[in-house]
Amino acid sequence: MGRWTQYDEDEYRLCEGMKRIGYDADTQRYTFQKGNELWIGEPGVETGGNLTKAGTVHLTDDDGDDGVGNTMPSSSHPGGYQPLTTETDIQRSKQNAYRMFLPFMVVVGVCLLLIWHFIGRDSLSPAPSCPDGPYTKKYDVQVGDSCWHIAESHRVTVDSLLNSTLNPGLECTLLKPGDVVCLPYSA
Secondary structure, three states, X not given: OOOOOHHHOHHHHOOOOEEEEEEEOOOOEEEEEEOOEEXXXXXXXXXXXXXXXXXXXXXXXXXOEOOOOOEOOOOOOHHHOOOOOOHHHHHHXXXXXXXXXXXXXXXXXXXXXXXXXXHHHHHHOOOOOOOOOOOEEEEEOOOOXXXXXXXXXXXXXXXXXXXXXXXXXXOHHHOOOOOEEEEEOOO
């Protein structure tokens, strides 16, 4: 015999006429209906166990009358069922989805701004220009260059490279390709 049998169905496990109609996950209780009466089962028991009466349900026929003369709200579905969702419910759920998504996008935006502030800012700033005059020359730093290598290849001293007039704020340990260094011109 397979894992599933017809004896696993509610009609074989529950009393005649009893139907399982709901489950409350908070209290772990099933709700059952027999006729127009509602019953609540014991916590954690799938077949109900000792049932407690919870109330009654007003059943309607096709003309919206409950049989006693009380008119019930009309429904577009047979059997008196109401639709689970409406257009306004869908619109509300979309708005709630955007409300939950907004803080995430704000955090992503702030992170991108911080990254741009610390990394991308240097590449967007214009290259410093060398002071005008016949005694200066501009040099673009290449891969592997150091202050000592630049000074030696252009026959100047490292102290003249670090001159605050030519290269204000130049730090030899922070040189990277694409930086501009102003060299004193030596004839």
